[in-house]
Amino acid sequence: MSIAHFVASGMGGIRAAGDLVARMEFDQRMKIDEAKDYVAKKLGVTAFDLSDECKLREVREEQGLGVITGVPGTPRGIAAKMNIEDLLGIKINCCENFRNYAKR
C-alpha cells in the first residue's frame, strides 16, 4: 500500500522534500501549494523540483538535511532535524528536548 501510493502520488520523503513540505502543512496548517512554495523558496529551488530525487539529493546533502542513502559523515536524525529547524524557521519538539537534555 505504501509503495503504491508513493508511486502514484507521493513526494518521496527524504528521497526528495516530502518531509519538509509535511512539516509546513502540520506546523503552519499550510495547504499543499503554499507549503511547497514556502519550502522551495527556502531551499532555493522551484516547487516543481521538490519531488525530483536527482535535484533534491544534492540539495539535501549540501544543506545537511538528511539523505536517504547511507552517506558516512552527513547529518541524519536529530542533527538533520536541527538543520531543518534553521532552514524552515520552525522549532521541532524532539530537538527542543535534546537541547534541554544536553543543557545547551
Place this chain on the structure above:
Amino acid sequence: MKSMSEYCTRNGDGSTLYQNKEQMMQDIRDGTADAADMAGVRELNANEIDHLFEIISSKRRVVGVERGREVVLSYDVGQLDMAGDNGNSGGGIASSRLNGALVHERTLCADTFELAHTDYSIKPVKPVIANEMNDMENIQNNLTIPYFYGAMPNMGLYYAPDGPYGNPADLMREFKIEEAQQEAEKSAVHLARDIEYVSTRVYKAGADGFNFDTTASAGDADFVGTLHGVEKLRAQCPNAYILLGMAGENVMGIHGEIEYDGQVVAGLFPQEQVVLAEKAGADVFGPVANTNTGKSLAWNLARAVTFVRGCADVSNLPLHVNMGMGVGGIPMAETPPLDAVTRCSTAMVEIAKVDGI
C-alpha cells in the same frame, strides 16, 4: 481477455470486472449522484467526470499524478504494517519498532510516520505509557521525517464487557434509551481524559504530534470524546502536530443527540466534520468515504471523490484523505490491487484536490 471495447477494472471487493465505456460512465454518474444526494455537496461536473473516466479506464497497470502535483503521505498503524499480523495487514516480519520506522523513512519513501501500540487504541496504551515514551525518545534521535504517535480513540473498548460502562447497543435492545445515552456520555468523558493522558505524555517524549485514526468508529459520542481530547492536547501542547482522521463518511448517530460546541454531531458529513475538527484544534483533517463491495471501482471512486471534493471546497485545514483498504474508493481487500490503488490515489489528488493521503 475480453474484447478491446471493454476495460479491465475492479469490483469493490477487489475482484476483476470488465466494463464497456457506457457502463463505466454510468457508474461514475451514479456514484457522484449518490454522494451529492447524501452529503448535500455538488456532483462532479462534466470535465471532472471525463477526467475520472480517463484515470479509471487507462490501459496501464499503474496510473500516477502529473509531475509536480505530488502530495504528502501520512500513515496509520505505524510499524505494524511490517511487524503486525493480518489484522493490521501486517507482514509478520519480526523487527523492532525503530527498524520499522527507519525502513519506512529510507526504503518506502514515507514523508511522515508514526509509533503504534499493537492494539492501536488509546485505552491499552495507558498501562505501557513509559514504554511508549522510551521508544519515542529513542526513535526520534534516529529519524528525520515527522514522527507521530498514532492510535484509534476506539470508544467501543469503554463499553461492557471490555470496559466499565454499560453497552448502549445492549441497553437500546432493552428500550433503555436514556440510560444508553448516559453511558455513552460517560464513556466520552473517560475517552477525552485518556486521550489527554496518553497524547501529552508522548508529546513530552518528543513526538512531533498525534494521529487520531478512525475517529467516531463507535459513533457520535466517540467523535465528541475525541474532539474534547484534541482540545486538551492543543491546550497543553500548543505546537503539537494534530491529525484527525475519521472512520466513515457519516457520523453514526448511536447516541443521536450528543453535541459538540452546540452542534449535534450525528449524521455529519466530511464538509461538516472538518469544521469541528478545526474548532477543536486539529491541524490536518482526514476525510473518509467507505467502499461498497457490491459496486464497481468507478462507482466507489466517483462517490468518494465527490465527498472529499465537497470537504476540500470548504476546509481551512489541509486534507489527508484516508486511502487504505476499503476507503477512498479502494477495494475492500486485505491485498488491494496496485492498479486500483494508484487510480484512486491519482483521482483524489487531481480531482478532489487533497493536500495529502
